[in-house]
Every structure is written in structure tokens, then in C-alpha cells.
Amino acid sequence: xxxxxxxxxxxxxxxxxxxxxxxxxxxxxxxxxxxxxxxxxxxxxxxxxxxxxxxxxxxxxxxxxxxxxxxxxxxxxxxxxxxxxxxxxxxxxxxxxxxxxxxxxxxxxxxxxxxxxxxxxxxxxxxxxxxxxxxxxxxxxxxxxxxxxxxxxxxxxxxxxxxxxxxxxxxxxxxxxxxxxxxxxxxxxxxxxxxxxxxxxxxxxxxxxxxxxxxxxxxxxxxxxxxxxxxxxxxxxxxxxxxxxxxxxxxxxxxxxxxxxxxxxxxxxxxxx
Amino acid sequence: xxxxxxxxxxxxxxxxxxxxxxxxxxxxxxxxxxxxxxxxxxxxxxxxxxxxxxxxxxxxxxxxxxxxxxxxxxxxxxxxxxxxxxxxxxxxxxxxxxxxxxxxxxxxxxxxxxxxxxxxxxxxxxxxxxxxxxxxxxxxxxxxxxxxxxxxxxxxxxxxxxxxxxxxxxxxxxxxxxxxxxxxxxxxxxxxxxxxxxxxxxxxxxxxxxxxxxxxxxxxxxxxxxxxxxxxxxxxxxxxxxxxxxxxxxxxxxxxxxxxxxxxxxxxxxxxxxxxxxxxxxxxxxxxxxxxxxxxxxxxxxxxxxxxxxxxxxxxxxxxxxxxxxxxxxxxxxxxxxxxxxxxxxxxxxxxxxxxxxxxxxxxxxxxxxxxxxxxxxxxxxxxxxxxxxxxxxxxxxxxxxxxxxxxxxxxxxxxxxxxxxxxxxxxxxxxxxxxxxxxxxxxxxxxxxxxxxxxxxxxxxxxxxxxxxxxxxxxxxxxxxxxxxxxxxxxxxxxxxxxxxxxxxxxxxxxxxxxxxxxxxxxxxxxxxxxxxxxxxxxxxxxxxxxxxxxxxxxxxxxxxxxxxxxxxxxxxxxxxxxxxxxxxxxxxxxxxxxxxxxxxxxxxxxxxxxxxx
Numbered sequence: 033x034x035x036x037x038x039x040x041x042x043x044x045x046x047x048x049x050x051x052x053x054x055x056x057x058x059x060x061x062x063x064x065x066x067x068x069x070x071x072x073x074x075x076x077x078x079x080x081x082x083x084x085x086x087x088x089x090x091x092x093x094x095x096x097x098x099x100x101x102x103x104x105x106x107x108x109x110x111x112x113x114x115x116x117x118x119x120x121x122x123x124x125x126x127x128x129x130x131x132x133x134x135x136x137x138x139x140x141x142x143x144x145x146x147x148x149x150x151x152x153x154x155x156x157x158x159x160x161x162x163x164x165x166x167x168x169x170x171x172x173x174x175x176x177x178x179x180x181x182x183x184x185x186x187x188x189x190x191x192x193x194x195x196x197x198x199x200x201x202x203x204x205x206x207x208x209x210x211x212x213x214x215x216x217x218x219x220x221x222x223x224x225x226x227x228x229x230x231x232x233x234x235x236x237x238x239x240x241x242x243x244x245x246x247x248x249x250x251x252x253x254x255x256x257x258x259x260x261x262x263x264x265x266x267x268x269x270x271x272x273x274x275x276x277x278x279x280x281x282x283x284x285x286x287x288x289x290x291x292x293x294x295x296x297x298x299x300x301x302x303x304x305x
Numbered sequence: 306x307x308x309x310x311x312x313x314x315x316x317x318x319x320x321x322x323x324x325x326x327x328x329x330x331x332x333x334x335x336x337x338x339x340x341x342x343x344x345x346x347x348x349x350x351x352x353x354x355x356x357x358x359x360x361x362x363x364x365x366x367x368x369x370x371x372x373x374x375x376x377x378x379x380x381x382x383x384x385x386x387x388x389x390x391x392x393x394x395x396x397x398x399x400x401x402x403x404x405x406x407x408x409x410x411x412x413x414x415x416x417x418x419x420x421x422x423x424x425x426x427x428x429x430x431x432x433x434x435x436x437x438x439x440x441x442x443x444x445x446x447x448x449x450x451x452x453x454x455x456x457x458x459x460x461x462x463x464x465x466x467x468x469x470x471x472x473x474x475x476x477x478x479x480x481x482x483x484x485x486x487x488x489x490x491x492x493x494x495x496x497x498x499x500x501x502x503x504x505x506x507x508x509x510x511x512x513x514x515x516x517x518x519x520x521x522x523x524x525x526x527x528x529x530x531x532x533x534x535x536x537x538x539x540x541x542x543x544x545x546x547x548x549x550x551x552x553x554x555x556x557x558x559x560x561x562x563x564x565x566x567x568x569x570x571x572x573x574x575x576x577x578x579x580x581x582x583x584x585x586x587x588x589x590x591x592x593x594x595x596x597x598x599x600x601x602x603x604x605x606x607x608x609x610x611x612x613x614x615x616x617x618x619x620x621x622x623x624x625x626x627x628x629x630x631x632x633x634x635x636x637x638x639x640x641x642x643x644x645x646x647x648x649x650x651x652x653x654x655x656x657x658x659x660x661x662x663x664x665x666x667x668x669x670x671x672x673x674x675x676x677x678x679x680x681x682x683x684x685x686x687x688x689x690x691x692x693x694x695x696x697x698x699x700x701x702x703x704x705x706x707x708x709x710x711x712x713x714x715x716x717x718x719x720x721x722x723x724x725x726x727x728x729x730x731x732x733x734x735x736x737x738x739x740x741x742x743x744x745x746x747x748x749x750x751x752x753x754x755x756x757x758x759x760x761x762x763x764x765x766x767x768x769x770x771x772x773x774x775x776x777x778x779x780x781x782x783x784x785x786x787x788x789x790x791x792x793x794x795x796x797x798x799x800x801x802x803x804x805x806x807x808x809x810x811x812x813x814x815x816x817x818x819x820x821x822x823x824x825x826x827x828x829x830x831x832x833x834x835x836x837x838x839x840x841x842x843x844x845x846x847x848x849x850x851x852x853x854x855x856x857x858x859x860x861x862x863x864x865x866x867x868x869x870x871x872x873x874x875x876x877x878x879x880x881x882x883x884x885x886x887x888x889x890x891x892x893x894x895x896x897x898x899x900x901x902x903x904x905x906x907x908x909x910x911x912x913x914x915x916x917x918x919x920x
Contacts, residue, residue: 119896132893136885140878147874153580153837153863156749208361208372213613213620217421218358224416228608230579230860258614259753268751268761269861273614 040075044068058110062097069093158231158266161245164252165262171255171276171284181248182302183285196289203290206283214271219295229271236295243297250288250299254279351439354432358423367443369504376664377419378621379508387444388503388538391521393456396535396543399446401454405437417518417625457533460550462525465558465567473559476552485510485540487647490563493814497647498848503538509623511541512645514563516573518625523573528557575626578605581840583631583638583832583866590637592782592808595819599641602630607842609857615755615793617661617854623846624857627737631864638832638866639821640766642737642842649777649811650847655736655769657756657788657843658796659853733852734771736845737818740764741830741838743789751839754861755854756790763790764829766805766820771847774809774818782808785820793854802829832866840864 048068051061073081073089101107118124164178188196207215214233216223221235236242242250252260258270275284292299356365362381364371369383382390389400391408410433412422428436441447463469477483477490485500487493490513497510516523521531532553535543544553561567568574584602591598606628611619623646630641742752743762750761757763765788768774773783785807789799805822825831832838843858845851 116896116900119893120900128893132886132889135889136882139885140882143878143881144874147872147877151835151837151865153865154749204361205372209376212361212373213611217361218423218427222421224419224421225610225613227416227575227577228610228860259758263750266749268753268758271610271614271754271860277616 035078037076037078044071058107059114159264162262162265172281178248178252183247185285199286200289200293203286206287207290236291247288247299254284347435347438351435354436355439376620384440384443387446390536392534394454395545399452399454401456402437406433414520457545459526459529470558470562473555476555477559486513487814489813490514491645491814493647500540508539513560516564517575525557525567529553576606577608580863580865581605581629581631583633585869586632586634590639590821598632599630602632604628604630607859607862609859612856612858615854616663618664619855622857623849624844627842638824641819643815643817645814646816648848650731650735651771651775653731653734654771655734655845655852661853661855731847733847733850735847736769738765738767738843740841756793759791768807768818770809773807777811780808780810834866835868838864
């Protein structure tokens with residue numbers, strides 16, 4: 033529920049409901065709903081909503097409101113009558129002139145802004161967790177089928193806690209010798225080199241990362257690194273090393289144990305087909 | 306507050322009623338008499354926090370020799386000495402508990418030093434107190450109840466003025482700051498390469514032009530504190546009592562003026578960019594007089610990281626950012642890349658394909674982590690002169706570069722050359738490269754950011770400053786080297802491409818290297834107006850023995866060439882305004898015409914309100 037900005041949403045809907053009990057003109061009602069929906073879409077979420085998405089939703093809202101009005105001749109008249117009056121009656125003339133000048137001025141301003149806007153570099157929407165390769169991968173001469181592979185030391189957690197602890201400790205050593213420069217002291221993806229990277233390193237504390245992934249996925253990403261990503265992952269920009277160049281398979285499995293141990297997350301289980 | 310609760314719990318846990326009564330009475334008095342006994346519980350919990358978050362760098366026994374220590378410079382602090390770098394207490398005094406808490410909560414200048422901030426989500430306030438107690442237990446110095454820990458006062462700062470900052474320059478010079486920090490604060494003072502900390506480790510001087518990198522913070526109050534109390538264990542002295550506060554404020558403001566004055570807010574943000582904008586110049590680009598042309602080009606500051614992705618890793622690169630400017634005209638395009646370096650290494654050579662031993666091999670060659678055996682130097686020796694002598698005996702220890710070269714004349718500490726007037730011969734010179742895709746990317750695919758890949762090669766405009774700037778004052782215009790990269794293991798000189806011209810200058814601790822090339826190229830990349838071109842950078846510091854893949858590098862950023870002609874928005878704006886207004890007039894005219902036709906009698910009388918209220 034944190035993603036909603038209740039300070040916007042609640043007053044907007046309260047106002048719209050209150051409007052239901054007041055006999056207002058169809059035009060006022062139309063305008064109130066349009067503005068209310070705009071406020072909700074634009075400011076009702078704690079994450080900033082891109083303007084293109086706002087425009088899309090407002091297009092839908094407009095279409096729905098227009099459709100509602102058009103279904104009934106009375107409603108149509110309720111909307112068009114005051115508009116026509118605004119455009120014809122003498123007492124509205126100053127307001128009409130102001131509106132008639134304001135609209136083209138706003139359009140011209142929009143053009144000015146578009147033409148003087150500093151262009152932004154093209155962005156690339158990479159897939160953060162791409163699908164694992166269907167073909168088995170080869171690491172130090174061993175072939176791993178990522179669909180079925182699992183951490184060979186995971187079971188020690190139950191069968192031999194002391195040996196498990198030793199492996200976690202070994203993983204800790206590997207992490208703080210190699211990984212924390214980018215992934216950070218507490219695995220929040222904010223290591224001392226992270227600010228110089230784009231894309232930024234993965235935050236393992238985030239419940240959307242290793243908690244949703246299988247250990248074999250991590251093994252693949254660790255062993256093959258950025259260069260082993262499929263094209264949709266943007267292999268040219270990822271600074272994740274292919275750790276098979278530095279670490280043994282054991283070391284990689286051990287560091288995976290440590291990632292889960294330190295963050296308290298559990299790996300997603302292997303699905304048996 | 307928590308302590309009595311704990312003890313009560315402990316007493317309650319004993320289960321025996323008479324004992325409980327006795328304890329209830331006895332424990333508070335014990336608490337007063339023997340705080341160390343009562344603190345035992347806290348130390349246990351402090352240890353748990355320490356083991357989880359601190360020991361990987363600072364070592365399980367607090368000696369600063371944790372897992373990561375050999376790959377960090379400066380090495381993590383050794384707590385057994387009781388020397389805490391950032392303090393409110395004057396030189397020679399232990400830190401207050403609040404000082405230690407601050408160091409943990411705020412970090413010490415992350416990410417430019419490895420000590421990160423730990424917020425309440427990780428270590429809550431109670432745990433923090435336990436942790437501070439545990440940290441203090443590493444050093445016997447804290448056991449002395451009479452040890453003075455009296456924080457200094459930071460007087461209210463005078464308003465920052467450019468005139469005050471300018472006056473601070475005089476105090477800066479008079480106080481001798483330039484000896485280490487350089488004439489204009491770029492960390493290139495004559496003694497900078499010789500400095501060591503109390504543990505005999507080489508230590509880099511702060512670059513005063515970059516307050517976002519400052520240890521202990523870069524706000525005015527932070528700098529005042531650093532200037533007043535110094536950094537314990539390092540050559541940075543404290544001037545509390547030696548300089549009047551107004552002088553310390555003056556130096557502080559002079560320092561901040563080097564980066565354009567103090568920033569608002571609680572933190573100092575690094576002004577990093579992700580695009581460098583090439584501006585049009587309407588005259589030929591003459592490298593001998595390029596400064597004037599570049600004056601109009603906005604500099605973009607790009608962060609660098611150590612190349613730790615591939616073998617030949619560089620865990621502590623010297624250069625952490627480069628400033629880049631670009632200009633172009635119909636025929637040519639030019640880039641100026643500048644960065645701060647405490648020494649110009651213009652002897653020796655460098656190239657992107659030089660082999661680098663693996664980190665493990667580098668360590669094996671020196672027989673383990675550098676300076677493991679080095680004991681603490683003379684603690685009172687702020688200027689590192691005494692420790693430097695012990696360093697001479699151990700000159701085999703190559704701290705910054707780790708591996709041993711074995712060659713004579715490879716004296717990179719400049720030992721015996723305190724004056725630093727001449728730079729001793731080095732094996733590797735400084736160098737810089739700009740990297741572009743060899744062909745403009747079609748779609749989103751770019752070459753691998755580390756020297757390209759087999760399918761998508763890169764071109765490097767490479768300047769070996771040992772070659773092009775052997776005499777850095779001469780500013781001679783020569784040819785750069787053009788390399789093609791299909792991955793760092795497949796670097797080849799590119800003999801077919803258009804070779805850029807280059808001129809390099811080293812002045813007051815700053816390298817400034819200008820490349821120029823034809824704007825359009827038949828074989829290679831052409832630079833077209835209104836387009837974004839991927840661009841990346843590498844910098845090699847010969848002092849740090851960087852060469853080949855061991856270097857500081859950047860991610861891909863973008864170069865944008867501003868259009869030759871800025872389109873004038875006025876005609877388009879006038880057209881749109883007129884068009885929309887015309888449509889409106891037509892619409893209004895139409896509505897009026899219809900109304901007059903349908904209800905000619907009641908046009909003005911009909912109230913719109915009645916029209917729908919009655920419906």
C-alpha cells in the first residue's frame with residue numbers, strides 16, 4: 033500500500049462522491065472527473081509516473097467520459113448548452129476572449145518547450161532477470177543444465193550444519209574479497225564503485241532479486257557475468273565479471289550460500305516438471 | 306535506560322526469591338561501582354554487530370586486517386591504536402562516543418573511501434551504543450578513566466563571501482597547506498607522494514577541489530572540524546589553538562571556492578554528468594590555442610571505477626573522475642580530457658595491451674599483502690618524515706601497485722628526493738584513452754564497455770603521456786595512437802583509421818589532454834550533429850603502476866553534438882498560435898450562427914442554467 037499517495041487519492045474520491053449528492057451540471061461533473069482522475073494518475077502514486085503513461089490513461093478517461101455523455105441526448109444537451117451559451121452570450125465575452133487567447137498561447141508554449149528542450153540520450157530498457165539459456169552451460173569443464181541444477185551444498189544445511197557454516201564462511205570471505213566493491217557491504221547494491229556504473233549493481237536485500245530466483249540462476253549469472261547475458265540483458269554495459277575467470281565452482285556455490293544467509297532470503301525452489 | 310531492565314531480567318531469571326531481592330538491591334550499586342561488569346552484556350551484543358558488519362574489513366580482533374584489507378587503500382582502521390580519524394576532540398585526544406557513532410552513521414567519505422554509512426535500519430541506536438562500547442574495548446587507551454575527551458566548539462560561521470574565500474588563499478599559503486595539498490589544492494604538493502600514515506602505509510592527500518570526496522564530509526562545518534582537529538593517524542594535523550577560528554574559516558572558504566562555493570543541504574553532491582555536449586565553434590580548431598575555444602564548452606564530470614571486472618584488476622585506482630569538454634566545426638572535432646594527478650609520470654611508456662599479472666600473482670611476487678609487517682611509525686610525526694625513512698628500507702613494498710618490478714631506478718616513492726623537483730624514472734607513464742564504437746551502433750547494441758568485443762570493436766584514441774608529453778611544459782602537438790579493441794585480450798594498433806592529433810599539458814596537478822580529429826571518417830566513426838555517440842574513458846596512473854587492463858575506466862556515457870543551427874522556435878510558435886486561434890474563431894462563429902438560426906429571439910435571454918435545470 034506504500035505505492036499509493038493517500039493524501040491525493042482519498043480527498044479526490046471524497047470530492048467526487050460529494051459531487052454525487054450535489055445537483056451539478058453535467059459539464060461540471062465531466063470536468064470534475066477529468067481533473068480528479070488526472071490528479072490520481074499523476075500524483076496518486078509514490079513512484080513518479082512517466083508523462084507518456086499519464087497521457088495514455090487520460091486518453092482512456094476522456095474516452096470513457098465522452099462515451100458516457102454521448103449515450104443520452106439529455107446529457108449531450110447538458111454539456112453543449114452551457115458551452116454554446118459561453119460562446120454566444122455577451123456577458124461572457126471578456127472570459128471568452130481570455131480563453132480563446134489562452135489556448136493558442138499554451139500550445140505555442142508547448143512548442144517552445146519542445147524545441148528548446150535539451151535532448152536526452154536514448155535509453156535501453158534491459159531485462160534485469162533474463163531467461164536462463166536452454167542449453168546447458170559449461171563451467172570449468174562441468175556441464176550444468178540450469179533448469180534442474182541446484183546448489184550441491186544446500187542440503188548440508190540440514191544434514192551437516194557445521195560443514196554448512198564453514199561453506200557460508202568461505203562464501204563470506206569470497207564476497208568481501210570480490211563482490212562488495214559493487215554490491216556493497218550489506219548487499220544493498222551500493223558499493224564504493226556502484227556510482228560509476230550503469231546499470232547499477234543488483235541489490236540483494238531487495239525482495240525482488242535473489243529471493244525470487246533459483247540458486248542455479250545465480251550460479252549462471254556469477255559464472256558467466258555480463259558478457260554471458262543474452263542481448264536483452266545488455267551484455268555490453270554490465271560490469272558483472274565472468275567469475276569463472278577468478279573462482280572455482282565450489283567458491284561460486286559457497287558465495288551463493290552466503291548471499292542468502294546474510295540477507296535472510298530463501299532461494300526459490302527448483303520446479304520439477 | 307536499558308541496562309537496569311536487563312539486569313532485572315537477569316535477576317528474575319535466577320528464579321530464587323531471596324536471591325532476587327538481594328540482587329535487586331545489590332545490582333544498582335554494583336552498576337555504579339563496576340561499570341565494566343555491568344557493560345559485559347553490551348559488549349556481547351556489540352560484538353555480534355561488529356562481527357556481522359565490521360569484521361570483514363577491520364578484522365575480528367579490530368586490528369584492521371580483515372578479509373578485504375589487502376584490497377583497500379587506505380587499509381581499514383586498526384582500532385587497537387585508539388586513533389579515530391574524524392573527531393571533534395583536539396589532536397592527541399581520544400574521540401568522544403558521539404564521534405564514533407557519527408563515523409558509523411555517516412561513513413567517512415563513502416564512496417571515495419570504503420567506510421560506508423550504516424543507518425538505523427541496519428544498526429539501531431541501542432545496538433550502536435553497544436557497538437561503540439565494543440570498539441572502545443579494542444584499545445586500552447579508552448580504559449583510562451582520566452583520558453580527556455573534550456570536543457572543541459565550532460563557532461558560528463561568518464557568511465561565505467568570494468572576497469573572504471580569496472583572503473583565505475593567503476592564509477592557506479601562509480599556513481603551508483600547499484606543501485601537501487598543492488598550490489591550488491589539487492593534492493599535488495611536493496611532499497604528496499612521500500606521505501605515510503602512522504602504520505607506515507602510503508596515504509593520498511585530499512584533492513581540495515572536490516569536497517564531495519572529503520573524509521568526514523565536505524560541508525563548511527565538516528571542513529572546519531577537520532582543519533581544527535586533523536585526522537588522527539594520518540599526516541593531516543589539527544590547527545585548533547594554532548590558528549584563530551577566523552583563519553580556519555578563511556581556509557575552509559578558500560577550499561570551497563575551488564569548487565564554486567559551498568553547496569546547500571546536508572550532503573555534498575558530486576556534480577556528475579551522463580552526457581558531454583559538443584558545442585559548435587565557428588573557426589578552425591587550432592590545438593595551440595584551444596583553451597579559448599574550449600572556454601564555451603560545458604565540462605561534464607564522469608566518475609571512474611577501478612577495472613576489477615577482468616584479470617589485471619585495479620582495486621584502488623588513483624583517478625576517480627575525469628572532466629570532459631568537446632567542441633566541433635564542419636571539419637573537425639576536439640575533446641579535452643582533464644583529471645588531477647599528484648605527479649606527472651612522463652617517463653617510461655604505456656599501452657592498452659601491456660600484460661598485467663593477476664592479483665594473486667602480484668601478491669605472490671611481493672610475498673603477501675604489502676606492509677603487513679610494517680609497525681606503527683612515530684605517532685607524533687604528522688608529516689610522515691620519520692616513517693618515510695622506515696619506508697625507504699622497505700621500498701620493495703609496492704603499496705599502490707603491489708607487484709614488484711625489481712628493476713633499478715624503479716623508485717616510485719621518490720625516496721631521497723623529498724623536494725620532488727624531478728620525477729624519478731618510472732616504468733609506466735601516465736596515459737589516457739577515449740573510447741568510441743568503431744561504427745555507429747545500429748539500434749541499442751553497443752560494444753562491450755571494456756575495450757569492445759569480437760562483433761563490435763571499439764576505437765581508442767590513446768595518448769601515452771610518456772610519449773606525447775615527455776616535456777609536459779612544451780605542449781607539443783603530435784599524433785595520438787589509434788587502437789582497435791575487440792576485447793582487452795585482442796588489442797591491435799589501427800593503422801588504417803584517421804589518427805587524432807593530441808597535445809597534453811600538466812599544470813598544478815592537472816593533466817589536460819586535447820585530442821582532435823576529422824569530424825567525418827571513411828573507415829571509422831563520423832560525428833554528426835544532433836546525434837548521441839557512445840563514449841567512454843580510461844586513465845592510467847604510472848605512479849600506481851597502471852598499464853594495460855589495470856586502470857581506471859568509465860562506463861559508457863554519451864556524447865551529444867549540438868546542432869549547427871539552433872532552430873528558432875518563434876516561427877513555429879506563431880504558426881501554431883495563429884492556427885489554433887483561427888480554428889477557435891471559426892468554431893465560435895459557427896456556434897453563434899447556429900444559435901441565431903435556431904433560437905433567434907431568445908439568444909441573449911435564454912439562461913443556460915435554466916436550460917438544464919428544468920430538464
